[in-house]
Amino acid sequence: MSRIVSADRLNCIESNVWVEFIELANKYKPRVNLGQGFPDFPAPEHICRALASTVVNPDRPLINQYTRDCGHPRLTTVLSQLYGQLVGRPIDADSEILITSGAYQSLFNTFMAYVNPGDEVIIIEPYFDCYEPMTRLAGGIPVFVPLRPRRQSPPVDGDEDSRSPLSSSSADWILDPEELESKFSDKTKFIVVNTPNNPLGKVYTREELELIGRLCQKYDCLVVMDEVYEWLIYPGSPQRQHTRMASLPGMWDRTLTIGSAGKTFSVTGWKIGWTYGPRDLIRPLYLIHQSNVSSCATPIQEALAIGFELELKRLDTDQSYWRQLTESLVGKRDKLSAVLSTNRLMPTVPDGGYFMVADCSQLLATEKVDITGESGPTRGWRFARWLSKHRGLQVIPVSAFYSREHNCLAENLIRFCFCKTDRSLETAEQIIRELIG
Numbered sequence: 078m079s080r081i082v083s084a085d086r087l088n089c090i091e092s093n094v095w096v097e098f099i100e101l102a103n104k105y106k107p108r109v110n111l112g113q114g115f116p117d118f119p120a121p122e123h124i125c126r127a128l129a130s131t132v133v134n135p136d137r138p139l140i141n142q143y144t145r146d147c148g149h150p151r152l153t154t155v156l157s158q159l160y161g162q163l164v165g166r167p168i169d170a171d172s173e174i175l176i177t178s179g180a181y182q183s184l185f186n187t188f189m190a191y192v193n194p195g196d197e198v199i200i201i202e203p204y205f206d207c208y209e210p211m212t213r214l215a216g217g218i219p220v221f222v223p224l225r226p227r228r229q230s231p232p233v234d235g236d237e238d239s240r241s242p243l244s245s246s247s248a249d250w251i252l253d254p255e256e257l258e259s260k261f262s263d264k265t266k267f268i269v270v271n272t273p274n275n276p277l278g279k280v281y282t283r284e285e286l287e288l289i290g291r292l293c294q295k296y297d298c299l300v301v302m303d304e305v306y307e308w309l310i311y312p313g314s315p316q317r318q319h320t321r322m323a324s325l326p327g328m329w330d331r332t333l334t335i336g337s338a339g340k341t342f343s344v345t346g347w348k349i350g351w352t353y354g355p356r357d358l359i360r361p362l363y364l365i366h367q368s369n370v371s372s373c374a375t376p377i378q379e380a381l382a383i384g385f386e387l388e389l390k391r392l393d394t395d396q397s398y399w400r401q402l403t404e405s406l407v408g409k410r411d412k413l414s415a416v417l418s419t420n421r422l423m424p425t426v427p428d429g430g431y432f433m434v435a436d437c438s439q440l441l442a443t444e445k446v447d448i449t450g451e452s453g454p455t456r457g458w459r460f461a462r463w464l465s466k467h468r469g470l471q472v473i474p475v476s477a478f479y480s481r482e483h484n485c486l487a488e489n490l491i492r493f494c495f496c497k498t499d500r501s502l503e504t505a506e507q508i509i510r511e512l513i514g
């Protein structure tokens with residue numbers, strides 16, 4: 078047998094939902110793609126201009142060359158000012174922030190730097206799907222704990238007299254404190270918490286974060302906060318503000334917080350992210366980082382720094398890009414949830430982020446939808462394939478955000494991304510109306 082075979086560590090990795098659904102999109106060319114999480118409207122002009130003028134500047138030739146490995150100084154400086162203010166303590170720009178190729182790489186660095194073979198990582202379901210393969214690649218064992226809806230799901234048979242609500246809120250999805258504690262042990266290395274959450278849009282309350290924090294203290298483990306949607310909390314949500322675990326008493330020393338420029342400035346293609354936390358926790362991440370990516374794109378970091386400097390000045394004002402983005406997204410969220418709920422796709426209305434989960438069981442009970450020819454582990458998965466192939470609308474099955482053992486909890490759930498132009502959302506609306514019309 079040839080010795081030219083891939084490393085054993087790859088045996089734990091399965092093909093993921095993105096590969097399948099991007100292939101579907103390439104093949105069937107959907108009329109509208111509400112599957113992947115990226116805006117299809119323009120990025121803020123000031124950021125784009127900053128990038129253009131940074132690159133096309135004959136007086137600064139070095140701006141197009143390598144920058145400092147841990148992060149471009151202008152960017153780490155402004156991030157230290159911003160997060161220092163938000164977390165309520167000084168953050169050292171040189172040693173407490175690491176700039177990466179997107180939040181994805183921040184996550185990867187974290188798993189590689191902290192998880193030993195046999196270590197356990199607690200992952201709250203539904204979760205951003207890469208947490209599981211990253212745990213396994215590092216030799217760790219994922220331990221899953223699901224958020225559970227306070228109310229029962231509506232009946233599967235499409236009972237016309239059903240008294241089930243037409244929509245629910247992401248705040249209805251909660252952790253059972255006893256179940257959560259039962260997952261901690263002396264093998265736990267860290268828990269990953271994503272707030273606002275993808276795909277549910279749940280914004281964790283201060284009390285929920287305090288509970289998680291207490292457990293991390295009791296079992297002496299780290300907490301990894303994936304806060305890439307930190308600026309997207311909707312007015313009227315019970316949680317009006319994003320609570321940062323790192324700001325809670327006693328938690329700074331055991332928290333690594335991850336952010337994303339892609340989500341922050343609607344530039345997902347720029348692929349810059351960061352991790353901040355205490356120097357001793359950041360140092361191991363840096364060692365991993367310098368052994369794979371080393372430094373990230375200099376001009377993009379410079380342009381982002383210019384963007385952050387401006388946003389820092391107008392933080393909490395009506396001019397803030399983050400406030401304006403949230404205000405524009407809340408209208409899109411409300412429109413989409415109204416369309417879904419009047420067309421038998423019961424939405425869970427998110428308090429944050431830019432995704433909306435909907436239950437398709439009532440729609441699947443109508444005669445117009447026939448998913449029998451589709452493959453996939455759950456009805457939601459098969460429906461998502463059918464929608465893409467036969468109706469030109471791309472969405473993502475929520476079971477992809479669950480472990481295999483728990484994916485039945487998302488049997489009928491699909492995810493819509495609503496950070497899209499009104500035109501895209503109107504096309505989606507038309508397709509959805511035609512499903513039962």
Ligand SMILES: Cc1ncc(COP(=O)(O)O)c(C=O)c1O
Nearest residue numbers: 114179180181205275337339350
């Ligand atoms: C929860 C979550 N974390 C991390 C990422 C990765 O972010 P980035 O594009 O900055 O790598 C995403 C992207 O969709 C996400 O939804």
